[in-house]
Amino acid sequence: MSGMTDYKCPCCGGQIEFDSASQNMKCPFCDSEFSIEAVQEMQADQLSSNDMSWDTSAGTDWQPGETEGMKIYSCKSCGGEIVADELTGASSCPYCGNPVVITGTFDGDLRPDLVIPFKLDKNKAKEKLKEHLKGKKFLPKAFTDQNHIDEIKGVYVPFWLFDADADGDIRYEGVKERRWSDSNYRYVEKSYYNVRRTGSLAFEHVPVDGSSRMPDDLMESIEPFDYKDAVTFEKAYLSGYLADRYDVTAEQSIDRANHRIEQSVIDTFRDSVVGYSQVTEKGNAIQLHNGKAQYVLYPVWILNTTWNDQKFLFAMNGQTGKFVGNLPLDKAAFLKAMALYSTVCAVIACIIAYFMGS
Amino acid sequence: MNYVIAILIGILIGVIIAFVQKSALTSVHMQHAAAEYIKRNSLKFSRKTDTYLYKRIEKTAIPKENK
Structure with missing residues (x-):
């Protein structure tokens, strides 16, 4: 007959049937029994396919004359391009330390929607570097003694900030265990549950850096930035600092934002599944709504240092002071x-073994 | 035999301590998710069901010592 639904046994995968004796659904292959409600729950709406879409029209156009005096500095070594007003200037690349030259006048790029101005100065960055090196085991002594900061630069890094409402529908298998024993046997009773969580979660200002030259892991390591200090962009904020030009569009940054949001939905929903000794996710579907992007500049202090012919890059969040950078071993x-x-541990373990044995 | 196990456990603990201290040299990594950017009190569940399916009992014989 057409239109019949197959009900699969969650235990062995066989086709289950209605058992008139028990008035439940029963699997003829493994003898498992299920209430009608449990079967209906298992068959309930198939998880909808993942659908994540965004409105990426962010940033605005510069006002006439606003970009006057702003120059583009290019690094012939790494291809980096930074922007600075002609009074601030730039002499070396913040990413690789090589000289930069003026290659043009800045215009035509998107104007940022917002900026978080620098809250901490260069001296704070130097202080934080000293703290970062303190107490680190296995750091070569020569690194602390001999490393010199080549340059410390305050750079406004372009970021895309994503807002979205996420709807999630996630299914799990939960197992509860009960153990007991008698004089002859040890028993483990496992009870299996179909667990379903459907709901929504809202996200705001998820950052993805818009510069391919700024290492993504370095920028994500100095998070979070506090959005409450963000102000409407004015060119005056750039004075005295460099600004990186974005070369990664909002569309190109979407995948990263999607991934982080999806992971957070999975983690948050998973935290609501409690009381089981074992939980296995069986499937998920996540949809985004009202997704929109903003183009902002965030403050970062970049420190280059050279040691043993190796370059090390450190970064400090110019708002919160969080300092990161990998160190040599x-x-x-x-x-x-x-x-x-x-x-030492082996000796202690042997002593413990001796006293336990005697 | 007990001393061999004790030595192995001791070595393992020593190695773990060394690697934990080494990990302090690395502070750069990608973020796993976006937990800091969840809007406060925005989590709402429209369905939260835990439906019992079936149970299984496993039993293991307790070895008897020959007297």
Whole structure:
């Protein structure tokens, strides 16, 4: 007959049928029984397909004369392009430290919607670097003694900020365990549940950096920025600082924003599934609505340092002071310490074993 | 045999301590998600169901010591 629905056993995958004796659905292959309500719940609306779409019209046009005096500086070494007013100027690339030259007058780019002005100055950045190096085991001593800050630069980094409302529909299998034993056997009873969570979650100002030259992991590491300090962009804020030009469009940044939002929906919904010894996700569908993007400039202090012919890049959030940057490893010190810790722990473990044995 | 296990556990603990200290040198990483950007009190569930399906019991015999 056409139009018949197949009901699959969640235990063994066989086709389950109505059992008149128990008035439940029963699997003839594994003898599992399910209430009608449980079967209806399992068959309830198939998860809708993922659908994430955005309105990416962000930024505005510059007012006539607003870009007067702003120059583009290009680095022949790494291809970086930064913007500075002619009074501030720029002599070296914030990303690779090589000289930059003026290659043109700035115009035509999008005007940012908002900017978070610098709250912390260059001295604070130097202070934070010293703190960052303090107390780090396995950091080569020579790095702390000999490294010199080549340049510290205040750079306004272009970001796309994404707002969205997310609808999620996620299905899980939950297992509750009960254990007991008698004189002959140990028993484990596992009860299986079909768990469903459907709901919505709103996001605001999810940042994705709009510069391909600024390492994404470095920019994400100095998050979060506090949006409440964001103000309407005025050219005056750039005075004394550099500004990176965006070369990653909002459309190109969407995937990253989508991924982070999707992960947060999955994590938040998962936190609501409690009381089980084991939870397995069986499927999810996430849709975004009212997605929109803004183009903003965020303040970042960039520090370049050179040691042992290697370049190290540090960044400090110019608003909150969060400081990040990977440091080199003294391999010999690391291996020596590992051997020492292992020896001490092994000796302690043997002493414990001796007293437990005697 | 107990001492061999004790030594192995000790070495493992020592290695773990060293790697934990080494991890402090790395502070740059991609963010996993966007938890800081969730709008406060915006989480709303329209469906929250936990439906019992079936249960299974596993039993394991307790070994008896020969006297």
